[in-house]
Amino acid sequence: MRWASARAATVVTALLVASGGLVVQSPAASAAPAAVLAAGCPSVSGGGSSPTAVRVLKSPKAAVHTGPAAKCAVYDYAPYGTVVYKWCSWFNASTGNWWSYTNWGWIYEGYLDGNLEEPC
Numbered sequence: 001m002r003w004a005s006a007r008a009a010t011v012v013t014a015l016l017v018a019s020g021g022l023v024v025q026s027p028a029a030s031a032a033p034a035a036v037l038a039a040g041c042p043s044v045s046g047g048g049s050s051p052t053a054v055r056v057l058k059s060p061k062a063a064v065h066t067g068p069a070a071k072c073a074v075y076d077y078a079p080y081g082t083v084v085y086k087w088c089s090w091f092n093a094s095t096g097n098w099w100s101y102t103n104w105g106w107i108y109e110g111y112l113d114g115n116l117e118e119p120c
Contacts, residue, residue: 041066047118052085053083056081057111058110058111061078062111064106068099088100089109
């Protein structure tokens with residue numbers, strides 16, 4: 001009797017999955033970082049008309065931030081030599097540093113080759 005009940009439950013589950021009646025959600029591991037900014041993290045919108053391809057010069061990897069400051073959360077790392085695309089650059093007057101908005105996120109300009117892009 002137990003075997004029949006277990007088999008019936010398996011068949012019902014398979015039918016629900018096949019018909020779309022049972023939805024199993026997996027965690028969004030590859031989702032973009034949350035737009036939560038740390039205290040002191042400037043909120044600057046990226047922009048620019050066309051990206052410029054540049055390479056990461058920081059070895060072994062450059063931190064990718066949620067905003068243009070070291071105080072902003074790091075959510076990824078771009079390995080040395082990786083080609084990233086800069087959309088615009090922004091001067092953080094409180095620290096005296098330039099940051100670039102890339103297809104990966106915000107990266108400190110000193111970690112990238114090439115010239116500054118148009119202002120964000």
